[in-house]
Amino acid sequence: MDSRRFDLxxxxxLAIFTLAFLVLPLARLTLEAGSGPQGIAGFFVIVTEARxxxxxxxxxxxxxxxxxxxxxxxxxxxxxxxxxxFFGRGLLLSMLTxxxxxxxxxxxxxxxxxxxxxxxxxxxxxxxxGTNVVFAYxxxxxxxxxxxxxxxxxxxxxxxxxxKLDPSLVEAARSLGASPLAIQRxxxxxxxxxxxxxxxxxxxxxxxxxxxTAFTLATTVDVIPMLIxxxxxxxxxxxxxxxxxxxxxxxxxxxxxxxxxxxMRDVSGA
Amino acid sequence: xxxxxxxxxGIVITxxxxxxxxxxxxxxxxAGLTVNYARGISAGFTLDxxxxxxxxxxxxxxxxxxxxLMTLALTLLIGVPGAYxxxxxxxxxxxxxxxxxxLPVAVPGLALALAMILTYGGAGSFRQSTxxxxxxxxxxxxxxxxxxxxxxxxxxxxxxLDEGAASLGSxxxxxxxxxxxxxxxxxxxxxxxxxxxxxxxxxxxTWMMHTPMTKTLPVxxxxxxxxxxxxxxxxxxxxxxVMVIPLLIGVQLVAGLTEKRTAS
Numbered sequence: 001m002d003s004r005r006f007d008l009x010x011x012x013x014l015a016i017f018t019l020a021f022l023v024l025p026l027a028r029l030t031l032e033a034g035s036g037p038q039g040i041a042g043f044f045v046i047v048t049e050a051r052x053x054x055x056x057x058x059x060x061x062x063x064x065x066x067x068x069x070x071x072x073x074x075x076x077x078x079x080x081x082x083x084x085x086f087f088g089r090g091l092l093l094s095m096l097t098x099x100x101x102x103x104x105x106x107x108x109x110x111x112x113x114x115x116x117x118x119x120x121x122x123x124x125x126x127x128x129x130g131t132n133v134v135f136a137y138x139x140x141x142x143x144x145x146x147x148x149x150x151x152x153x154x155x156x157x158x159x160x161x162x163x164k165l166d167p168s169l170v171e172a173a174r175s176l177g178a179s180p181l182a183i184q185r186x187x188x189x190x191x192x193x194x195x196x197x198x199x200x201x202x203x204x205x206x207x208x209x210x211x212x213t214a215f216t217l218a219t220t221v222d223v224i225p226m227l228i229x230x231x232x233x234x235x236x237x238x239x240x241x242x243x244x245x246x247x248x249x250x251x252x253x254x255x256x257x258x259x260x261x262x263x264m265r266d267v268s269g270a
Numbered sequence: 271x272x273x274x275x276x277x278x279x280g281i282v283i284t285x286x287x288x289x290x291x292x293x294x295x296x297x298x299x300x301a302g303l304t305v306n307y308a309r310g311i312s313a314g315f316t317l318d319x320x321x322x323x324x325x326x327x328x329x330x331x332x333x334x335x336x337x338x339l340m341t342l343a344l345t346l347l348i349g350v351p352g353a354y355x356x357x358x359x360x361x362x363x364x365x366x367x368x369x370x371x372x373l374p375v376a377v378p379g380l381a382l383a384l385a386m387i388l389t390y391g392g393a394g395s396f397r398q399s400t401x402x403x404x405x406x407x408x409x410x411x412x413x414x415x416x417x418x419x420x421x422x423x424x425x426x427x428x429x430x431l432d433e434g435a436a437s438l439g440s441x442x443x444x445x446x447x448x449x450x451x452x453x454x455x456x457x458x459x460x461x462x463x464x465x466x467x468x469x470x471x472x473x474x475x476t477w478m479m480h481t482p483m484t485k486t487l488p489v490x491x492x493x494x495x496x497x498x499x500x501x502x503x504x505x506x507x508x509x510x511x512v513m514v515i516p517l518l519i520g521v522q523l524v525a526g527l528t529e530k531r532t533a534s
Contacts, residue, residue: 209378
């Protein structure tokens with residue numbers, strides 16, 4: 001049949017590319033992870049070996065704190081920007097979303113300009129109190145970098161939801177005497193929850209896998225992606241690097257999958 | 271009035287956020303154009319750092335452009351027909367394929383790069399070529415192109431268009447080229463701009479996959495951040511911004527246009 005054959009032709013390039021450069025390499029990665037000195041146990045090295053476990057815990061905590069902080073800031077900013085028309089709104093939105101295109105290395109460098117040895121914060125505190133405050137290379141600097149690249153993407157997601165929220169609902173709650181916090185709890189946040197799940201999961205997954213920012217800041221704390229990199233290039237331990245990669249990939253994929261099914265359920269339940 | 275303090279707090283937080291995102295970028299632009307960053311404005315401004323960056327790193331700029339265009343060509347050839355095929359087919363199979371193709375968005379770039387190197391590291395000439403980096407970029411950007419095209423296909427009645435053309439005796443491939451493609455053009459344009467922007471900024475995959483002969487702009491940036499003085503690093507960042515910001519403006523213009531079209 002003509003249309004059958006045509007459908008096959010349409011999907012052929014995609015099938016070849018995906019099999020050759022995605023499915024096959026991921027299978028090879030899995031094989032490599034199981035071929036280390038520990039064999040199958042190599043898959044669990046991320047939790048069984050203290051050094052890797054500590055790194056996993058630091059990365060998880062950093063990613064969770066980043067997600068919570070990003071959601072808080074983005075939810076406030078989205079509500080402030082939604083349904084408010086003012087001069088320069090388009091420009092402001094553009095500026096808030098430009099960092100989406102910055103690679104992690106650039107974000108790391110921006111944090112150095114902000115809180116590094118020649119940084120803005122340091123030179124201000126130096127002229128005020130005489131001490132040069134440097135935080136770019138600490139865990140706090142890393143957190144600020146993660147916040148920098150997380151806020152724009154989460155803000156876009158929540159802003160889209162906030163603009164769909166009917167202002168008359170908030171108005172009604174207010175005229176019935178509800179306090180601002182009660183309006184948030186009972187009216188606004190329930191409506192934004194699906195977007196917050198999706199945005200939050202995206203933020204968490206990106207933070208877990210972020211490499212460039214940590215690479216530029218060269219922090220003493222080893223986040224998981226840095227660990228994969230050093231394990232592969234410096235220790236030339238491919239099977240260990242592969243095992244950690246698979247664990248990390250599984251965590252980020254699961255976070256996104258859970259949030260997606262959750263958000264879908266909320267939408268269909270509403 | 272209680273209403274006012276929450277509104278004021280919201281405006282203050284949004285303003286602080288804007289400053290947090292914007293000030294470091296302005297600092298970087300300023301540092302790239304100043305004679306001596308440590309001495310401040312009094313030292314004056316210069317384009318010398320930008321010239322030095324061009325002398326040292328112009329090859330990475332050209333390579334990034336070439337990689338981005340090759341990535342775009344491949345995502346168009348693979349992604350657009352693929353997206354149409356998945357929408358035509360529908361059902362569980364199409365969802366499963368979409369899930370697999372979207373994996374590179376969920377799986378960290380480092381893991382994908384490692385998988386590619388383990389699989390094709392032995393294939394000397396492919397491993398050494400720019401094409402290796404391009405394949406990595408296609409892996410990462412393909413889901414964005416496909417999603418953008420699928421989103422448009424979902425809003426148009428492609429089945430009626432296709433069947434209408436078929437009843438007039440047009441063969442399947444002509445219907446795809448002459449009827450379907452023009453109708454999904456907004457999705458293709460939006461997807462293309464996204465692919466170009468992502469490719470020019472891609473670091474995680476490229477850092478692992480590049481060789482000394484296939485350095486892209488972000489790889490050069492990482493190199494400059496680690497080994498060059500602050501002014502050169504900043505001037506290099508400025509070159510990156512000049513390349514990527516027009517693309518971002520394009521993305522937003524296209525998004526605004528399609529929004530208007532669907533609203534009217």
